[in-house]
Amino acid sequence: MPKLNDTQLILLSTAAQRESGSFYPLPDTITGDDKRTAKVIDALRKRGLAEERETSDKPSICRSDDGVGFGMFLTEAGRAAIDSGDADDPGDASQPATAPTPRVSKSSMVIDLLRREDGATLPELIEATGWLPHTTRAALTGLRKKGHAIERTRRGSDTCYTIAA
Numbered sequence: 001m002p003k004l005n006d007t008q009l010i011l012l013s014t015a016a017q018r019e020s021g022s023f024y025p026l027p028d029t030i031t032g033d034d035k036r037t038a039k040v041i042d043a044l045r046k047r048g049l050a051e052e053r054e055t056s057d058k059p060s061i062c063r064s065d066d067g068v069g070f071g072m073f074l075t076e077a078g079r080a081a082i083d084s085g086d087a088d089d090p091g092d093a094s095q096p097a098t099a100p101t102p103r104v105s106k107s108s109m110v111i112d113l114l115r116r117e118d119g120a121t122l123p124e125l126i127e128a129t130g131w132l133p134h135t136t137r138a139a140l141t142g143l144r145k146k147g148h149a150i151e152r153t154r155r156g157s158d159t160c161y162t163i164a165a
Contacts, residue, residue: 007040012049012082021074022060023050041072049078110139119162
């Protein structure tokens with residue numbers, strides 16, 4: 001469920017502070033178009049964070065039907081959403097949070113290849129990244145500038161690059 005906007009958060013927290021849980025009377029900070037506010041409250045109702053109930057408390061009445069007053073009240077889901085400080089669906093809180101996967105970039109791939117015990121040759125780096133030779137050498141220079149100690153050794157007739165541990 002998408003995050004709640006500022007108006008929805010104000011309405012939810014005001015209703016949560018009231019003993020009855022009523023959205024009405026509206027807080028002083030919400031001014032302007034009554035139709036807009038009604039749409040905001042209706043959006044909360046559709047999300048299950050508010051519900052319409054019969055009430056006899058005059059300030060809490062938002063509409064009347066045949067002499068019976070109805071008001072909008074905070075639901076348990078709405079109270080849980082505002083209590084958790086999370087504007088997402090309260091049901092999402094029970095799901096375990098997954099750790100974000102580390103971003104795999106070509107630079108991180110080069111670093112991993114250079115950290116191998118035997119390091120990597122220029123052709124191996126070119127094959128892994130798809131870069132041209134001059135770009136690969138420039139990437140090695142960039143890693144040196146970032147503070148990586150890159151050692152150059154020989155593996156047979158090939159030059160081998162490793163990150164010093």
